[in-house]
Amino acid sequence: MENENLQTLNEIELQIEALKERANQIRATELASVISDVNQKIAAYALRPGDLKFKSDAIRIESNKVGKKAEVKYRDSEGQTWSGRGLKPRWLTAAIEGGKVVEDFLV
Missing domain, CATH: 1.20.5 (Single alpha-helices involved in coiled-coils or other helix-helix interfaces)
Known part of the structure; x- marks a missing residue:
């Protein structure tokens, strides 16, 4: 075949x-x-x-939240802060490895 x-x-x-x-x-x-x-x-x-009448190549997001920083939720004794968004900062990771818990840093 x-x-x-x-x-x-x-x-x-x-x-x-x-x-x-x-x-x-x-x-x-x-x-x-x-x-x-x-x-x-x-x-x-x-x-x-x-x-x-071409549309722009750039997409613009119009929102009242654009440019607004997230509120601080965690702070250490040295004044370093974290909003709770994104990856944990090094200072918080080191503190947790040292025996602390995240709740210890709540604002």
């Missing part, structure tokens, strides 16, 4: 990779032309970014 016309999986994967590479080359060539055309039209019509 062997068919000499059937390609192996490896041969097909090699063809796919070659086609992807060729597609990327064609895209790069066409892209340069498209960008040039768009830039010429932008200049000809004196367009500004706001005229094109």
Whole structure:
């Protein structure tokens, strides 16, 4: 039942990779032309970014909590603090290893 016309999986994967590479080359060539055309039209019509109504690449999070620091929940005798968020700070880890418990540092 062997068919000499059937390609192996490896041969097909090699063809796919070659086609992807060729597609990327064609895209790069066409892209340069498209960008040039768009830039010429932008200049000809004196367009500004706001005229094109593109959304910003940067995602902005608008919240009343942005920039607000978390309240301090733990403090040691030297004034070092931790809000309880994220990893435990070194000073707290060392104190726990020394026999203290987290509750000893509650504010």
